[in-house]
Amino acid sequence: MGLGCYREENDSEIWAKLRGEEAITASEALGLSRLFGVEAGYLFNKELTVFSEKPIAYWRWFDTNRRREEEMRQFKEREDIMSEMKKKPYLFKAFKVIARMSEPEMGKLLAAWKCNGSVPTIRSEGGDAA
Numbered sequence: 001m002g003l004g005c006y007r008e009e010n011d012s013e014i015w016a017k018l019r020g021e022e023a024i025t026a027s028e029a030l031g032l033s034r035l036f037g038v039e040a041g042y043l044f045n046k047e048l049t050v051f052s053e054k055p056i057a058y059w060r061w062f063d064t065n066r067r068r069e070e071e072m073r074q075f076k077e078r079e080d081i082m083s084e085m086k087k088k089p090y091l092f093k094a095f096k097v098i099a100r101m102s103e104p105e106m107g108k109l110l111a112a113w114k115c116n117g118s119v120p121t122i123r124s125e126g127g128d129a130a
Contacts, residue, residue, distance in 0.1 A: 036057035036058075036060060036061055037060045037064075038056070
């Protein structure tokens with residue numbers, strides 16, 4: 001039931017198989033069961049286990065997909081930060097100082113930025129202001 005190189009996502013034969021209008025092969029059933037994290041017998045059960053009006057397989061897929069979306073969002077943000085650091089080398093120095101701060105020091109820094117937009121003095125390892 002895989003799409004293959006000559007099929008499109010909206011292929012009528014694939015949708016007919018997914019809706020149960022057309023028979024699927026054993027390997028297709030096993031592939032679907034792995035995709036949704038269920039036993040193959042679950043696909044042919046007349047009564048689906050549902051939660052909040054959705055099949056359990058839907059929620060398993062939903063949770064996995066949400067985790068992947070969050071990972072991709074974080075990856076994109078990291079890539080954006082790396083791109084900015086390449087454009088602005090001074091950000092790298094600032095990041096090194098910030099990365100070595102303790103949690104209370106970071107809390108004070110963030111509080112100062114939120115309160116009045118001022119940037120407090122950050123001490124580097126040698127004790128001089130960054």
